[in-house]
Amino acid sequence: MKVSLFIPCFVDQFYPQVGVSMVKVLERLGCEIDYPPGQTCCGQPPFNSGYWNEARAVARHSLQTFAPSEAVVSASGSCGTMMKIFYPELFHGTEQEDEARQLASKTHEFSEFLVNVLGVRDVGARFPGTATFHDGCHGLRELGIKQEPRELLRHVEGLKLIEMTEAETCCGFGGTFSVKFPTISTAMGEVKCASIAKTEAEYVISNDSSCLMQIQGLLSRQGQKTRCFHLAEILAQT
Amino acid sequence: MIAYARQFQQMAARYTADLRHRGLIQRALKGYETKRDEYKGRFQNWSQARQAASEIKWEAINRLDRYLTEFITKLEARGTHAFVAGNAAQARDYITGVAKKNNVRSIIKSKSMTAEEIELNEALEHAGCTVFESDLGEYIVQLRREKPYHLVFPAMHLTRGEISQLFRDELGSTPTDNPEELTMIARRVMRKNYCSADMGISGANFAVAETGMISITENEGNARLSTSLPKIHVALVGIEKIVPRLEDLALFLPMLAIAGAGQPLTCYNTLYGGPRQPGECDGPEQFHVVLLDNRRTELLADAEQRDALHCIRCGACLNVCPIFRNVGGHTYGTTYQGPIGSVITPHLRGLQNWKHLPSASSLCGACTEACPVGIDLHHHLLQNRRNAAQDKPSLPEKILYAGYVFVMRRPALYRLSAKLTRIFFPLHGMIKKTPLDPLRAWTRTRDFPAPAEQSFHAYWKKRIPERKTPHAAN
Amino acid sequence: MPPTDQRAEVFSRIREALRRAAPHRHAPSPPGAIPGPGDGPPAANTFRNWLPAVGPSPDEQFALFASHCAQLRTELHILSSLDEAAGQLALLARENSWRRIATHRHALALPPAEKLALPTLITNEGYAVPDLEQCHAAITGCDALVAQTGSILVSSGSAGGRALSVLPPHHIVIAQRGQIVPDLAAALSLARERYAPGWPSFLSFITGPSRTGDIERILVLGAHGPKRLTVLIVP
Numbered sequence: 001m002k003v004s005l006f007i008p009c010f011v012d013q014f015y016p017q018v019g020v021s022m023v024k025v026l027e028r029l030g031c032e033i034d035y036p037p038g039q040t041c042c043g044q045p046p047f048n049s050g051y052w053n054e055a056r057a058v059a060r061h062s063l064q065t066f067a068p069s070e071a072v073v074s075a076s077g078s079c080g081t082m083m084k085i086f087y088p089e090l091f092h093g094t095e096q097e098d099e100a101r102q103l104a105s106k107t108h109e110f111s112e113f114l115v116n117v118l119g120v121r122d123v124g125a126r127f128p129g130t131a132t133f134h135d136g137c138h139g140l141r142e143l144g145i146k147q148e149p150r151e152l153l154r155h156v157e158g159l160k161l162i163e164m165t166e167a168e169t170c171c172g173f174g175g176t177f178s179v180k181f182p183t184i185s186t187a188m189g190e191v192k193c194a195s196i197a198k199t200e201a202e203y204v205i206s207n208d209s210s211c212l213m214q215i216q217g218l219l220s221r222q223g224q225k226t227r228c229f230h231l232a233e234i235l236a237q238t
Numbered sequence: 239m240i241a242y243a244r245q246f247q248q249m250a251a252r253y254t255a256d257l258r259h260r261g262l263i264q265r266a267l268k269g270y271e272t273k274r275d276e277y278k279g280r281f282q283n284w285s286q287a288r289q290a291a292s293e294i295k296w297e298a299i300n301r302l303d304r305y306l307t308e309f310i311t312k313l314e315a316r317g318t319h320a321f322v323a324g325n326a327a328q329a330r331d332y333i334t335g336v337a338k339k340n341n342v343r344s345i346i347k348s349k350s351m352t353a354e355e356i357e358l359n360e361a362l363e364h365a366g367c368t369v370f371e372s373d374l375g376e377y378i379v380q381l382r383r384e385k386p387y388h389l390v391f392p393a394m395h396l397t398r399g400e401i402s403q404l405f406r407d408e409l410g411s412t413p414t415d416n417p418e419e420l421t422m423i424a425r426r427v428m429r430k431n432y433c434s435a436d437m438g439i440s441g442a443n444f445a446v447a448e449t450g451m452i453s454i455t456e457n458e459g460n461a462r463l464s465t466s467l468p469k470i471h472v473a474l475v476g477i478e479k480i481v482p483r484l485e486d487l488a489l490f491l492p493m494l495a496i497a498g499a500g501q502p503l504t505c506y507n508t509l510y511g512g513p514r515q516p517g518e519c520d521g522p523e524q525f526h527v528v529l530l531d532n533r534r535t536e537l538l539a540d541a542e543q544r545d546a547l548h549c550i551r552c553g554a555c556l557n558v559c560p561i562f563r564n565v566g567g568h569t570y571g572t573t574y575q576g577p578i579g580s581v582i583t584p585h586l587r588g589l590q591n592w593k594h595l596p597s598a599s600s601l602c603g604a605c606t607e608a609c610p611v612g613i614d615l616h617h618h619l620l621q622n623r624r625n626a627a628q629d630k631p632s633l634p635e636k637i638l639y640a641g642y643v644f645v646m647r648r649p650a651l652y653r654l655s656a657k658l659t660r661i662f663f664p665l666h667g668m669i670k671k672t673p674l675d676p677l678r679a680w681t682r683t684r685d686f687p688a689p690a691e692q693s694f695h696a697y698w699k700k701r702i703p704e705r706k707t708p709h710a711a712n
Numbered sequence: 713m714p715p716t717d718q719r720a721e722v723f724s725r726i727r728e729a730l731r732r733a734a735p736h737r738h739a740p741s742p743p744g745a746i747p748g749p750g751d752g753p754p755a756a757n758t759f760r761n762w763l764p765a766v767g768p769s770p771d772e773q774f775a776l777f778a779s780h781c782a783q784l785r786t787e788l789h790i791l792s793s794l795d796e797a798a799g800q801l802a803l804l805a806r807e808n809s810w811r812r813i814a815t816h817r818h819a820l821a822l823p824p825a826e827k828l829a830l831p832t833l834i835t836n837e838g839y840a841v842p843d844l845e846q847c848h849a850a851i852t853g854c855d856a857l858v859a860q861t862g863s864i865l866v867s868s869g870s871a872g873g874r875a876l877s878v879l880p881p882h883h884i885v886i887a888q889r890g891q892i893v894p895d896l897a898a899a900l901s902l903a904r905e906r907y908a909p910g911w912p913s914f915l916s917f918i919t920g921p922s923r924t925g926d927i928e929r930i931l932v933l934g935a936h937g938p939k940r941l942t943v944l945i946v947p
Contacts, residue, residue, distance in 0.1 A: 007694045009646075013656050014687045016694035035698045038649040046639045048601070048620070050627030054639040058646045141603035170560045174600025179679040181247070181598050186683040187254035187564040188600070191264070217684030266929040280764040287762040292738040300734055303726045310719070316913070324718035335714040374935060375926035393926050401927060417927040421935055428936060432879075433841050449911060459878050459922040459937020466874035466914075467841055477722070484904065488897035489759050491917070492861070502764075503861045505923055506878075506937065508916040515913045519816075519835045520873040525913075531722045539729035545737060612738050 004034045004069035008079040009041045015209045021236035039065045042082040063099045072107045077139025077208040080109040115148040127237040128158030132201040136208030166195035173214040189218045207231045243594035249569040273500030292612035295548035298480045305447040305480045312450020316512035319526040326356035334365040342436040348461035349373040350441025355573045370431045372460035381408045387567040390553035438464035442475040448483045451511040457504045471522040478547040497610040498552035537585040543618045548611045555605035577605035581618040593626035660689045766860045766894040773859035780862020784920030787942040797944045798824035810848040816872025818853035820886040825851045835872040850880040860895040863919040867912040874914045883938040
């Protein structure tokens with residue numbers, strides 16, 4: 001199956017290993033990978049701030065970039081949500097509405113693609129240790145992703161998954177929220193980190209790198225040893 | 239920054255720094271969550287029930303003219319005075335008018351957020367009446383001269399020690415650590431007031447169009463007492479409280495109790511259909527129902543967000559909101575707190591003055607998930623942001639996003655910017671956490687990652703240097 | 713100068729606002745399961761499919777009611793006759809040192825109350841509030857017992873007015889076993905059959921003794937309403 005990767009701007013720059021891991025896993029499963037090099041950003045920052053004209057201007061570029069793709073797999077639940085859920089709304093009543101709907105229907109978040117489209121739960125990964133999983137809010141509540149990452153992790157050899165009490169509680173990133181309301185964002189992150197610490201897991205895994213940026217940022221400031229990984233990074237390990 | 243927005247940020251900073259306070263709220267809400275899940279679990283199908291509740295409210299609100307007419311007709315047929323108030327001032331004037339006309343001196347009040355909204359107590363006190371809040375939580379915050387902390391649990395931010403101290407200071411009672419003893423103190427005080435008040439004021443949780451009755455949900459019995467003994471009962475009811483039929487309550491009463499309080503049903507759910515009827519041995523001689531608009535019709539006119547009027551004021555969205563749980567109810571600085579407050583306040587009190595409330599959210603969606611009538615809360619927050627930006631864009635943001643659009647539409651320029659960022663990032667270490675640091679809002683409390691040595695894009699190019707992709711590289 | 717009623721203006725705003733249609737976010741599923749706009753009232757039967765399950769037989773329903781009472785701290789006594797109920801009432805009167813009680817003219821409430829031979833306030837012809845306030849217990853009838861929630865439906869008709877069942881600190885309800893109904897919808901239908909169009913001005917579902925969670929969200933019984941609720945069931 002031919003898969004076009006959507007590597008959001010901050011993953012491209014700060015967490016490219018997530019994209020590299022996705023390539024490894026998908027190729028291992030027999031997919032042909034395509035990476036449209038003209039991709040930049042999904043347009044979520046202006047969209048979330050209410051500047052929808054600006055968001056549309058950037059989103060139009062994404063529509064063009066991914067128009068020829070068969071399937072688009074996103075490295076991030078929140079950017080995937082932008083394309084899958086919000087593009088149709090953003091372009092509602094415009095000329096690009098159909099294009100937007102088409103793109104939405106062929107966009108998938110990484111774990112959901114593996115489990116629901118490829119029908120795979122065991123990707124042959126091996127990563128010994130204890131881990132807890134953080135559900136990124138967009139993936140969880142907009143895309144309905146809850147079991148898919150856990151099923152994939154359950155099949156990782158040597159990995160023990162411990163659920164934290166606040167798995168579904170927002171980490172506090174929320175895009176520009178994290179800098180517009182930093183005290184609240186930090187407090188929310190602290191609640192998340194406390195819940196992680198209670199599990200005593202060595203690793204915290206998530207399907208959203210933006211959440212991991214927040215969690216990692218707090219854990220390292222707190223001097224905690226827990227390491228953060230994107231789901232793809234774990235699945236790429238053999 | 240608008241004054242309200244500045245106050246919000248200040249209070250948010252204060253409350254998030256107060257770890258004791260945060261702990262108190264988290265503990266209180268954990269207990270609620272456990273019970274809520276237990277009783278939701280007893281439903282054969284909560285999801286279907288929620289859908290039905292949503293549809294019934296859709297019908298009520300989208301046929302509001304019909305159902306409100308029916309409600310008023312039925313009310314008036316049995317001797318109730320129905321007054322429709324266009325705004326807060328008219329509602330206050332009517333109620334103070336009733337008080338004056340009937341030489342009312344003392345008033346006993348049961349909990350009503352609508353009364354908070356129109357600042358009724360102040361108006362009545364100004365008119366020379368004494369107003370007693372009978373609900374224990376409301377009584378406590380009244381003594382503290384504070385606003386209610388939460389729609390449903392006005393005093394949840396206080397410990398028993400603080401309440402004991404308050405009663406000692408204000409009532410001269412013996413200090414005690416025992417919640418039951420504290421409750422009994424309030425009970426004794428209030429009993430005198432029930433028996434002697436000239437007028438009782440209540441809100442209403444629902445207004446049943448079919449039978450012309452209001453429905454009041456409570457645990458303490460204070461609403462029943464406030465509306466049974468005084469000669470006059472005034473109920474203040476937002477026009478959106480309408481439900482079409484009596485049997486609809488069979489669904490709403492349990493859902494309100496579970497979502498709002500983690501109980502299968504509250505202790506008293508009472509229907510009032512008129513003043514004392516012929517043959518009845520007690521009850522008020524006069525029953526007034528004041529129906530309040532106060533800009534609800536503006537929200538009604540916003541078809542996209544109209545479902546915010548479906549709200550049954552259960553407080554579930556507050557209970558699950560991570561923002562509320564960390565900043566508390568007073569931070570919002572307005573009557574309606576939490577996610578629903580952030581959705582409706584821009585409509586009820588002005589978009590530009592209150593746009594910071596919908597902005598103060600990570601849009602996690604827990605509120606929408608928790609809402610028993612399925613209001614699309616977190617998307618409405620987004621829509622409010624859009625409305626505010628369209629109505630009056632912020633110049634700095636316009637400039638920022640103009641630059642952002644310019645770069646993001648040009649892949650080569652994007653990659654150049656990324657390269658420059660990578661080159662200059664080490665300099666960030668020098669200005670980190672100083673006033674010059676553009677990332678200061680982040681780096682004050684969190685570490686920020688360094689850009690990777692090699693972007694994904696660069697990795698991909700190296701990986702397949704000669705491969706021709708179907709997309710023109712540009 | 714009292715303010716003028718604004719209904720004309722408000723209704724005009726409502727009609728204007730409703731010209732624009734709002735989306736249905738929650739389509740009825742399956743179609744027809746819940747009424748769409750203009751479909752008329754839902755069969756209470758549809759709610760029954762989703763609310764907590766209630767057994768079909770009166771015995772099952774009664775057992776459910778009893779288990780709820782235990783959880784709510786409603787004291788439930790099952791007696792074989794009204795005389796026995798009077799005996800139970802006498803026991804309560806002795807245990808709690810009742811000196812004055814209140815009741816109303818109800819076939820189930822009045823006879824046992826009178827047997828106590830205590831100063832008794834009868835609400836039917838009216839009463840002075842301070843007198844009712846001094847009563848230690850109130851004995852009333854009810855309209856129905858609700859299995860699904862452990863609730864008791866009372867009204868100004870069945871419970872001697874509004875205040876009798878809420879002002880004195882101990883409320884005793886005497887009911888017949890046959891008054892059990894499955895759920896809230898059934899109770900409301902029963903009330904409708906019994907009273908409409910001449911509805912009482914007051915109806916209430918009482919679910920346990922009065923309580924509050926306002927102090928640190930800790931449950932305390934007897935906030936303002938009765939601290940104790942006792943139900944005596946006769947055949």
